[in-house]
Amino acid sequence: MKLAVVGGGSTYTPELIDGFARLREDLPVSEIALVDPDAGRLERVAGISRRMLARAGHPARVVATGSLEEGVAGAQAVLLQLRVGGQAAREVDETLPLRCGCVGQETTGAGGLAKALRTVPVVLELAAKIPPDAWIVDFTNPVGIVTRALLDAGHRAVGLCNVAIGFQRRFAARLGVAPGRISLGHVGLNHLTWERAVHLDGRDVLPELIASHGREIADEVGLPLELITRLGAVPSYYLRYFYAHDEVVREQRTRPSRAAEVAAMEARLLELYGDPAVDTKPELLDRRGGAFYSEAAVALVASLLGDRGDVQVVNLRNAGTLPFLPGEAVVEVPARITAAGPVPLPVEPVEPLYAGLIAHVSAYETLALEAALYGGADRVADALLAHPLIGQEAIARELTGLLLEANRAYLPWTAL
Template sequence: MKLAVVGGGSTYTPELIDGFARLRDELPLTEIALVDPDRSRLELVAGLSRRMLARAGHGAKVVATTSVQEGVEGAQAVLFQLRVGGQAARNVDETLPTQCGCVGQETTGAGGLAKALRTVPVVLGLAEKVRRHAPEAWIVDFTNPVGIVTRALLDAGHRAIGLCNVAIGFQRRFAGHLGVEPSRVSLGHVGLNHLTWERSVAVDGVDVLPQLLAEHGRAIADDIGLPLELVTRLGVVPSYYLRYFYAHDLVVEEQRAKPSRAAEVAAMEAELLKLYADPAVDTKPALLEKRGGAFYSEAAVALIASLLGDRGDTQVVNVRNAGTLPFLPDEAVIEVPAVVGSAGAAPLPVPAVEPLYAGLIANVSAYESLALEAAVQGGADRVRNALLAHPLIGQEAVAGELTRLLLEANRAHLPWVVSA
């Protein structure tokens, strides 16, 4: 079984390789193709990947290539994990919006829109190559903003599913609090990518969320960066990304007072690449845990194994709404539990969503539609409309200034800006 990783030169990749090695019985890979335009990074990551697999006694061949055609040809699954513009562009996404009093974050708000503008056209171009050279392959998208990118892929007719590690992260942490195996824990996870709430936490089918909050509420609140009083009053667990909405002004103040996360990650990546270059290193470095993407490999293995093995199990993924949330269009992409098999992912029924959450979901989903339109068709007016629709922006003067700043900062990645 061949798997291709587009963006294989990412410092995330050893996390994936570690999972492939540990979970070989679940996903018996014979070839892993790492595809990346950055040859120097690619060789370092591929070298460590080979050493890790050898140490684990895994026989899969690792191929490193800058050719998308070579990488995806014959693959049964293709994982997208790319970052257009690298950490430099991310740094702009995280710092420029704060100049206008808005949250600076790479997937949420104005920064998320900038990333979508750069990313969607590139991903669609790559997906066309997958369609030509591996027409039966599933595309698993881990590239942010996952909801918008997945919608772009589905609208273009690709066999694609979006994946995020938020849900599996909650599952693992909740299992730890409760002292049970993660496989016994299922989540009432609902919303959009990076805009979700856990409305139930079931152990062997029995909802224990009230008990979980009563006994571990403080740790959970600290983990998501929100007040315990809010979490207790809501009776649900918002994802960490809801902090950008529920504590917007506080977050902006914090962001203005310290270096961006992009700057921290860039420094971390430099250290990681030094470690990857050491021929004596043949395990996933401990520093990688601070890079982000916890449980990324487990989520990816489980999803790919179910798509290729028709397991029919339940996983939280990004899929078409298709009536699941009646207040959203059918074509919207949502993040909910779904039954995954060889035909794809079918979302499970979701209990009626309370107005407190449904209103915000509908607002951000409308923004995502406008953001995708701007990413595919270009145009300063489309960008401005998307910013105006976003609940974290929503003011005409701010949307106008952000449009000007974002387009200027991303001119190198957006050919249409010249005529915008």
């Protein structure tokens, strides 16, 4: 079995390789093609990937290439993990919105829109060269928008995020049980989700979890325990950008950006990857983000290719799952994974407190995708105006000018 990783020079990649090595029985990979235009990064990442597999006694061959066509040829699944513009562009995404009093974040708000504008056209150009029978697993942010772009273009695509598996693993640890015994009542959009139930062997134990571990959970998601107790649900930590917007802006204005922190980590990780003596995943990678990404990716690819029919949380077409959204929207919910693709499970009616925000952000995502596909300052301004973290015409117009100027090198239509 051949897998390809587009963006294979990412510092995330050894996390994937670690999962392939540990979970070889689930996903018997014989060839892993790492595709990346940055030859320097790719050489280092491919080197440590080969050493990790050799140490684990895994027989898979690692091929490093700058040619997309070569990398994806014959692949049964292609993982996308791109960052168009690198950490430098992310730094702008996280700091520029602060000038207008808005949250600076790389996947939501104005920063998330800028990332979508840069990323969607590149992803679609790459996807057009991927064999049509290969599954595309998208880990590239903003996952919901990118996945919808891929689906709209007719690709066999599923979006993947590590938020749900992170919750599953942490809840299992607190309960002292194997993760496989835990399933989630996970609902929403990518990076806009709530855990409304935590089932242990079919029994909802979320009230017990909140009662016994509420303070720890609240600290993890950065929201007041009183809110979590009142909701009877656990919001993802991305909800803090909505529920505590002004507090987050004040914090962001007084500390280095996450992009700056990650850039420093990446520099050190690349040094480690280039050391011939390093043949295990560095501990520093755990602080880079993407925890449990490898487990989630292996499980999803194994189920898509092996028709396992198990349940996983993925990003897929709404198709009536949330009746207050259009069918073509992309939602993040539990789904049964088959060789024909993911099939969403029925979802209990969503409370207005959540449904309103989900619908609001989903409408923004539709406008954001149109702006990414067709360009135009007015489309960008409309998307910003529709986003609940912005929503004011003067701010939307100011941000439009700032974002387009900062991203001019990535948006050819701005020169027209």
